[in-house]
Amino acid sequence: MSVHVCPSTIDTIERMVDDSEGATLIKNSVIKRLEDMQRLRIERLHRVYDLLRRRGLSCYPKHPSWPDDWWRFVVYRPELATVHLATIAADDELIAAAECVQNAFRYPYAHENAPYPWQMHDALQKLAAA
Numbered sequence: 001m002s003v004h005v006c007p008s009t010i011d012t013i014e015r016m017v018d019d020s021e022g023a024t025l026i027k028n029s030v031i032k033r034l035e036d037m038q039r040l041r042i043e044r045l046h047r048v049y050d051l052l053r054r055r056g057l058s059c060y061p062k063h064p065s066w067p068d069d070w071w072r073f074v075v076y077r078p079e080l081a082t083v084h085l086a087t088i089a090a091d092d093e094l095i096a097a098a099e100c101v102q103n104a105f106r107y108p109y110a111h112e113n114a115p116y117p118w119q120m121h122d123a124l125q126k127l128a129a130a
Contacts, residue, residue: 003047009034010051013075017057023076023124025117060120061109074121080128081105087130094130097123
């Protein structure tokens with residue numbers, strides 16, 4: 001049985017991504033509010049992830065597995081993770097942001113070198129501004 005997620009929830013999250021230069025940090029409390037629910041089940045969050053991916057958005061962590069992983073996550077446009085090396089080469093802050101995004105792709109979320117969602121969000125915001 002498929003879990004129903006309101007289309008307006010996905011629309012709102014997509015608008016939030018667009019309004020924040022391509023990346024936004026979503027807490028599960030936002031989804032609870034949008035879905036008008038007191039509690040969220042993991043299945044509903046999985047469904048939100050799937051629907052966001054179908055819209056062409058990416059999420060981090062990519063494969064949350066523990067309940068704490070669902071507390072907050074980043075939703076972003078995948079093109080933010082693509083950068084031109086010439087653009088970031090002169091700026092140490094942009095190099096650090098690119099390394100953070102690279103670590104997010106390189107390591108599983110539970111790895112000690114994987115960034116936290118807020119770090120990934122900050123790094124994507126810096127790369128979007130470049």
